[in-house]
Amino acid sequence: MSASDLHFDGEFPIVIEGLTNAFGDFVVHDEIDLKVRRGEILGVVGGSGTGKSVLMRSIIGLQIPRCGSIEVFGQDIVAAEPDEVIGVRNRWGVLFQGGALFSTLTVGENVQVPLKQFYPELEPVLLDEIARYKTVMTGLPAEAASKYPSELSGGMKKRAGLARALALDPELLFLDEPTAGLDPIGAANFDELTRELTDTLGLTVFLITHDLDTLYAICDRVAVLADKKVIGVGTIPELLQSDHPWIQEYFNGPRARAAVASRDRGNRAKGMDKHSDREA
Numbered sequence: 001m002s003a004s005d006l007h008f009d010g011e012f013p014i015v016i017e018g019l020t021n022a023f024g025d026f027v028v029h030d031e032i033d034l035k036v037r038r039g040e041i042l043g044v045v046g047g048s049g050t051g052k053s054v055l056m057r058s059i060i061g062l063q064i065p066r067c068g069s070i071e072v073f074g075q076d077i078v079a080a081e082p083d084e085v086i087g088v089r090n091r092w093g094v095l096f097q098g099g100a101l102f103s104t105l106t107v108g109e110n111v112q113v114p115l116k117q118f119y120p121e122l123e124p125v126l127l128d129e130i131a132r133y134k135t136v137m138t139g140l141p142a143e144a145a146s147k148y149p150s151e152l153s154g155g156m157k158k159r160a161g162l163a164r165a166l167a168l169d170p171e172l173l174f175l176d177e178p179t180a181g182l183d184p185i186g187a188a189n190f191d192e193l194t195r196e197l198t199d200t201l202g203l204t205v206f207l208i209t210h211d212l213d214t215l216y217a218i219c220d221r222v223a224v225l226a227d228k229k230v231i232g233v234g235t236i237p238e239l240l241q242s243d244h245p246w247i248q249e250y251f252n253g254p255r256a257r258a259a260v261a262s263r264d265r266g267n268r269a270k271g272m273d274k275h276s277d278r279e280a
């Protein structure tokens, strides 16, 4: 438990204790603990290969840990029978790295995949309607629902993947490097969309990223993976109190300074917009 969790009296949709993941002799996580707070966007960072994706896969039951426990909405994910997990699986949505859309299905059909899986009784006309609604919710035009992934830009594919992740009205959203491969404007727009959806839908978000701009712009707290452990969890100012060299180098390096400057410029621009709105 992090020091700040002692002062947090809300709920924790994800509770991880003593989690060890290993492939043969290669240990990725060594007895890690992590709690995700309801309503937060938790950024998960760490060098390449520190096990961010493996951690996410363990939480959603795609990776069987060597030991430890993972509870999602109070349901034990590790020890449970597959049937027992179904009740929580429809409470989360996942945007995998690269979108992971089915290339032979249209965007709308992709969004319908989880709907058909969990609600096979839904009529086709209703499935179409929900798929169109989810597509538009992510900022895509309604016509995008009838397009194939190969007809979409990288940014549109991410939004389509997000629409599918939101298909079941999840409470918990997993995003694995959602802004990777997007240009800075596309990435900033996606960040804004993530924040807006989190606030309006009351989501809790587990967000793996290498993108410092994303961390500074939208994450409430950040968890740092290094040395097979979670070496810190907190707001960026809290993490900066740590003297761990990776944290210092990451959050005090030139790229972090550029991210802070960019966030501040964005905030100033928003303030000016509000000002000119009031004057108009």
Ligand SMILES: Nc1ncnc2c1ncn2[C@@H]1O[C@H](COP(=O)(O)OP(=O)(O)OP(=O)(O)O)[C@@H](O)[C@H]1O
Binding pocket: 023, 028, 046, 047, 048, 049, 050, 051, 052, 053, 054, 055
């Ligand atoms: N199925 C697997 N079999 C063997 N090793 C694996 C498997 N999946 C992941 N690994 C190893 O586990 C380690 C952590 O992988 P993971 O993909 O979680 O890293 P990551 O922190 O997400 O990296 P990146 O930032 O580069 O995406 C890596 O060394 C990877 O090679």
